[in-house]
Amino acid sequence: MIFLFLTSGLFLGWTLGANDAANVFGSAVGSRMISFTRAAVIASVFVILGAVIQGSGASDTLGQLGSVNAVGGAFTVALAAGLTVFFMTKAGLPVSTTQAIVGAIIGWNFFTANAVDTGALLQIVATWITGPVLGAIFAYALYHLVKVTRRRIKVHLLKYESYLRVGLMIAGAFGAYSLGANNIANVMGVFVPSIPLQEANFGLFTLSGAQQLFFIGAIAIAAGILTYSKKVMETVGSSLLELSSEAAFVVVMSQALVLFIFSSTWLSAFMVRLGLPPIPLVPVSSTQVVVGAVVGIGLYKGVRNINVKVLGSIASGWITTPVAAGLSAFLLLFIVRNLFGIDVGHSTGTPGHVSEGIDFSLLVKYVIIGLLIITSIYLVYLITKENRRTERMNKKYYD
Amino acid sequence: MSLFTRTTRELTVRIDEFFDTIEIGILIFKEGVKAYAKGDKNAFQNHLAKIDDMEGKADKLQRSIENDMIVHSILPQQRSEMVKLLWQLDEIIDTAKKSLNEFYIEIPHVPSPLVDEFISLAEVSGNAAEELIPAARTFFREPHLVREKLIKVYFFERETDKAAFQLKKKVFHEMNELSLAEKAHIRYIIHHIENISDSAQAAADLLASMSIRQML
Numbered sequence: 001m002i003f004l005f006l007t008s009g010l011f012l013g014w015t016l017g018a019n020d021a022a023n024v025f026g027s028a029v030g031s032r033m034i035s036f037t038r039a040a041v042i043a044s045v046f047v048i049l050g051a052v053i054q055g056s057g058a059s060d061t062l063g064q065l066g067s068v069n070a071v072g073g074a075f076t077v078a079l080a081a082g083l084t085v086f087f088m089t090k091a092g093l094p095v096s097t098t099q100a101i102v103g104a105i106i107g108w109n110f111f112t113a114n115a116v117d118t119g120a121l122l123q124i125v126a127t128w129i130t131g132p133v134l135g136a137i138f139a140y141a142l143y144h145l146v147k148v149t150r151r152r153i154k155v156h157l158l159k160y161e162s163y164l165r166v167g168l169m170i171a172g173a174f175g176a177y178s179l180g181a182n183n184i185a186n187v188m189g190v191f192v193p194s195i196p197l198q199e200a201n202f203g204l205f206t207l208s209g210a211q212q213l214f215f216i217g218a219i220a221i222a223a224g225i226l227t228y229s230k231k232v233m234e235t236v237g238s239s240l241l242e243l244s245s246e247a248a249f250v251v252v253m254s255q256a257l258v259l260f261i262f263s264s265t266w267l268s269a270f271m272v273r274l275g276l277p278p279i280p281l282v283p284v285s286s287t288q289v290v291v292g293a294v295v296g297i298g299l300y301k302g303v304r305n306i307n308v309k310v311l312g313s314i315a316s317g318w319i320t321t322p323v324a325a326g327l328s329a330f331l332l333l334f335i336v337r338n339l340f341g342i343d344v345g346h347s348t349g350t351p352g353h354v355s356e357g358i359d360f361s362l363l364v365k366y367v368i369i370g371l372l373i374i375t376s377i378y379l380v381y382l383i384t385k386e387n388r389r390t391e392r393m394n395k396k397y398y399d
Numbered sequence: 400m401s402l403f404t405r406t407t408r409e410l411t412v413r414i415d416e417f418f419d420t421i422e423i424g425i426l427i428f429k430e431g432v433k434a435y436a437k438g439d440k441n442a443f444q445n446h447l448a449k450i451d452d453m454e455g456k457a458d459k460l461q462r463s464i465e466n467d468m469i470v471h472s473i474l475p476q477q478r479s480e481m482v483k484l485l486w487q488l489d490e491i492i493d494t495a496k497k498s499l500n501e502f503y504i505e506i507p508h509v510p511s512p513l514v515d516e517f518i519s520l521a522e523v524s525g526n527a528a529e530e531l532i533p534a535a536r537t538f539f540r541e542p543h544l545v546r547e548k549l550i551k552v553y554f555f556e557r558e559t560d561k562a563a564f565q566l567k568k569k570v571f572h573e574m575n576e577l578s579l580a581e582k583a584h585i586r587y588i589i590h591h592i593e594n595i596s597d598s599a600q601a602a603a604d605l606l607a608s609m610s611i612r613q614m615l
Contacts, residue, residue: 157474
């Protein structure tokens with residue numbers, strides 16, 4: 001039954017993989033600098049690593065906003081966010097999974113008469129604004145650095161391009177890692193309080209309950225990347241964001257840095273050790289950070305007429321998305337509880353239903369092992385296929 | 400990854416070789432016209448054979464560079480411009496070869512008072528193309544310096560136009576001893592020599608726009 005409830009989160013993960021992987025590898029794939037297979041394999045592996053290793057920070061902040069304490073509620077919240085993203089995308093409105101999930105959690109808070117932690121909410125909203133701004137600042141600085149370095153080293157254009165290709169792969173891997181670390185909270189964050197799993201020992205490593213959920217969510221993201229992101233990547237690379245390879249590298253690197261900053265518990269603790277305020281660990285919209293980074297490059301190039309309409313649509317999305325997701329969550333929670341009689345959560349003052357315990361943990365452990373094996377086999381198959389294709393092409397032209 | 404670096408290294412060498420071939424081709428052209436104008440038939444034949452080889456080599460190199468760029472997806476965003484640039488550069492050596500062939504087939508009569516001016520016209524037109532090669536090489540390492548290198552190309556192209564104009568004017572206005580057919584033939588040959596600097600200018604325009612895009 002719990003796996004059925006997880007489907008809404010997995011669907012959210014799948015859409016995230018299908019759409020947001022394009023922010024990481026779109027420009028490189030669209031411009032044919034990196035093949036889709038290579039990009040998809042790198043993105044899938046690093047999304048999973050980022051989610052499992054570093055996903056807890058942003059997820060904890062979402063938990064502060066509203067700890068959804070029944071699995072039925074978590075399912076409905078994730079479903080409301082997913083549907084909001086789906087319909088707003090269909091209507092051509094600017095939308096972000098991050099903002100949708102926050103709105104849906106607030107909707108759950110209202111429905112279950114839980115108080116909204118305004119401190120956490122303000123922290124999250126402030127990050128939505130600082131994310132794209134930081135993206136623009138990083139992109140401006142990095143682009144300047146790249147340009148100055150190129151002038152200094154006087155490297156041949158072809159060699160420079162091969163360096164960029166490697167750079168794009170490394171930046172893409174870092175971007176995918178940060179995407180997994182930061183955005184897994186959107187996919188699985190709401191399920192963490194309602195599905196308490198036991199720590200699982202896999203011999204070589206152990207995974208906490210939350211990490212097991214993040215792993216399953218990350219597999220859904222990887223599935224989205226492998227099955228559906230090709231078209232999006234090619235569209236992003238060739239039409240929406242037609243960037244030079246240099247600019248593409250800078251954009252991906254800036255986005256990765258911003259997402260990493262807002263999900264690294266280590267960095268936040270380091271800031272505290274330095275006597276500075278901690279970094280809020282909050283899920284940020286990767287698309288909006290990418291737009292910020294593109295604006296940063298535009299500013300460096302001296303573009304005077306920045307499209308205010310695009311910036312305006314981002315700002316409007318900060319309001320419309322959470323409101324739409326909040327309303328749909330409220331409505332769906334009402335339907336799920338009253339029509340299907342499913343527990344969707346309760347006020348934190350009253351004791352509620354806790355999901356199945358040890359047996360379910362064991363089941364999840366085996367599911368994870370199965371998923372690990374299937375994913376590894378599939379990735380090896382993809383790499384072999386790609387290598388064979390390259391060999392065939394080389395033979396064709398040189399034999 | 401080793402495939403990347405190996406292909407890149409090989410391609411860099413081949414591009415340099417292509418530039419060398421064009422550069423040598425231009426020098427041969429200049430020497431060929433000089434030999435013809437001075438009546439040294441052996442030297443002219445020798446230069447004709449050499450430019451034919453050079454033109455064939457340039458064609459082969461051009462095709463292999465284009466091929467590798469496509470197969471290994473090198474410079475995917477600038478590929479069409481790169482292909483156009485290679486074509487424009489190849490056009491220079493093609494024109495030079497065609498010009499020397501015109502001399503060989505049509506055996507135009509170069510009156511002795513015009514010998515020096517003919518040689519000078521070939522020299523200045525060849526110079527425009529010659530100055531283009533360092534600019535093209537610079538594009539690959541320091542694109543921000545391309546424009547200042549191209550100034551010389553534009554200068555020699557203008558000088559070629561002026562020299563050709565003066566030469567044609569002299570032929571048609573002052574040399575009444577020549578028949579109209581001879582005058583028209585000389586004008587035709589002058590036009591051929593001029594074409595080299597015109598091709599160099601077209602390549603220079605393309606190179607200038609490519610370097611601007613690289614700098615942005």
